Amino acid sequence: MPEAVIRTDTSPPGLLASLDPLLREWLPRQRWFAGKGRPVTGFSLVAATELLPADSRLGLHHVLVRAHQRHTPAGGGAQEPGDCYQLLIGTREALPPRLAPALIGHVTEGPAAGRTAYDALYDTRPAEVLLEALRTRARIGGLRFERAPDDVIRAGLVPRLMTAEQSNSSVVYGDTFILKVLRRIVPGVNPDLELPLALAREGCPRVPAPAGWMVADLAGRTWVLGVLQPYLQGATDGWELALRELAKGEDFAAEARALGRATAEVHTALARALPTVTLGHAQARQLADGMTERLEAAARAVPLLRSYAPGLRTAFTALADLASEGRAWSAQRVHGDLHLGQCLRSPDGEWSLIDFEGEPAKPLAERRLPQPAVRDVAGMLRSFDYAAHSADVRVPGWAESCRAAYCTGYAEAGGHDPRTDPVLLRAYETDKAVYEVLYEARHRPEWLEVPLAAVRRLSVPEPA
Numbered sequence: 001m002p003e004a005v006i007r008t009d010t011s012p013p014g015l016l017a018s019l020d021p022l023l024r025e026w027l028p029r030q031r032w033f034a035g036k037g038r039p040v041t042g043f044s045l046v047a048a049t050e051l052l053p054a055d056s057r058l059g060l061h062h063v064l065v066r067a068h069q070r071h072t073p074a075g076g077g078a079q080e081p082g083d084c085y086q087l088l089i090g091t092r093e094a095l096p097p098r099l100a101p102a103l104i105g106h107v108t109e110g111p112a113a114g115r116t117a118y119d120a121l122y123d124t125r126p127a128e129v130l131l132e133a134l135r136t137r138a139r140i141g142g143l144r145f146e147r148a149p150d151d152v153i154r155a156g157l158v159p160r161l162m163t164a165e166q167s168n169s170s171v172v173y174g175d176t177f178i179l180k181v182l183r184r185i186v187p188g189v190n191p192d193l194e195l196p197l198a199l200a201r202e203g204c205p206r207v208p209a210p211a212g213w214m215v216a217d218l219a220g221r222t223w224v225l226g227v228l229q230p231y232l233q234g235a236t237d238g239w240e241l242a243l244r245e246l247a248k249g250e251d252f253a254a255e256a257r258a259l260g261r262a263t264a265e266v267h268t269a270l271a272r273a274l275p276t277v278t279l280g281h282a283q284a285r286q287l288a289d290g291m292t293e294r295l296e297a298a299a300r301a302v303p304l305l306r307s308y309a310p311g312l313r314t315a316f317t318a319l320a321d322l323a324s325e326g327r328a329w330s331a332q333r334v335h336g337d338l339h340l341g342q343c344l345r346s347p348d349g350e351w352s353l354i355d356f357e358g359e360p361a362k363p364l365a366e367r368r369l370p371q372p373a374v375r376d377v378a379g380m381l382r383s384f385d386y387a388a389h390s391a392d393v394r395v396p397g398w399a400e401s402c403r404a405a406y407c408t409g410y411a412e413a414g415g416h417d418p419r420t421d422p423v424l425l426r427a428y429e430t431d432k433a434v435y436e437v438l439y440e441a442r443h444r445p446e447w448l449e450v451p452l453a454a455v456r457r458l459s460v461p462e463p464a
């Protein structure tokens, strides 16, 4: 029997309880639902705030809800504490056809009985309510909307929900701003706001500076809910550009080099803005151990990985051996999940980096730890390989030339040439490929072969 249902002790009574069966169906189907593959056993309410009254033509509720899930049988079937999700739930008498993709379901009981519940981010008025709240620095219940002191947010910008495949949901306002509404939320300092703010203070132009942000103050902790940034009009992401060039059989080395430079500039600014540390013997061993543990966990979850695990492990033992020999590495705040899709090229040819959330599945404290900058470099090197293996046209040597050009650009702009530290680079590339295998197995099984091809290559160490 499903146990928990949404509690009904918030206003308006009964509305949220009536949504429980609908959310059970709807939530796991969302692209941004992080707990794929584990059954949802129920929900508990973390907070609910009425933004537009439920009995008006358009009711709007901001809801933070914890989805309880059962481990898969392999994990022992135990109950987990559950991830917390941010929802904007609209209710209307009936949905106009343009909102059909937003349908959550028809409410049969409670104060909204007879109405239709839907994901309100698809709708103009609710999105306007959020921008207006940011513009006016509103406080609504436990929700706090902030605006950067020098930024002017014009009233009346027309919103549209982005349709891109995302881990969160973003609304573009009149091609001027983009609001990323975080879906799986956690309490504490969120790097997706923290790092762009720090980079803006440093005067780094490679990252759109936050113009506003929304947070919830709950039980003495702050939860970052969304970040408003300038919209880079006409920009194309690196993934799309790379695939476009591949389709034409064109080289991408000049762009890869510019991307390397942009990455190094961001790293230099981050190292200036936030603390850096030296990873000594013990910490470097911990780093290698963490990579080994992630490999083992991934191999348990994805059987196809198992036969490659011994070969992959050598990358991590080589790192641990170097650490034992007394080798130390400097560490700093990094992007944490850098790939071509996180790089936007504006029409003037300049590259910007976005999405500093880090790997969303990792705990916040871990994502905020200083790490060797080569971690981001490895992410990008993997991404060139991804592009080369995903394209319909195979261009021999394409990924290799991008990878070399990227490292060259990185070194030119003041970064440490990652090729001079092959053990660390291989360890990070291997760690990333393992992560990708798990990510694809969970989210896009039809892509699994792309990181698996890399796993096959990386599991055979290059001759010394």
Ligand SMILES: Nc1ncnc2c1ncn2[C@@H]1O[C@H](COP(=O)(O)OP(=O)(O)O)[C@@H](O)[C@H]1O
Binding pocket: 162, 164, 165, 166, 167, 168, 169, 170, 178, 180, 208, 229, 230, 231, 232, 233, 235, 237, 341, 342, 344, 354, 355, 357
């Ligand atoms: N400042 C921006 N200007 C233009 N487009 C942007 C901007 N920020 C994000 N985007 C677009 O939105 C998409 C999703 O943003 P991202 O921060 O990566 O969200 P998520 O973490 O949900 O994947 C990006 O791939 C990009 O196409």
Ligand SMILES: O=P(O)(O)O[C@H]1O[C@H](CO)[C@@H](O[C@H]2O[C@H](CO)[C@@H](O)[C@H](O)[C@H]2O)[C@H](O)[C@H]1O
Binding pocket: 166, 167, 239, 337, 339, 340, 341, 355, 359, 360, 379, 382, 383, 384, 386, 387, 436, 439
């Ligand atoms: O952009 P997100 O923060 O949601 O990152 C996650 O999804 C990415 C895919 O959308 C995933 O990236 C992998 O696929 C990309 C091509 O779609 C490729 O460029 C990357 O190199 C590859 O890692 C990312 O790993 C994941 O965290």
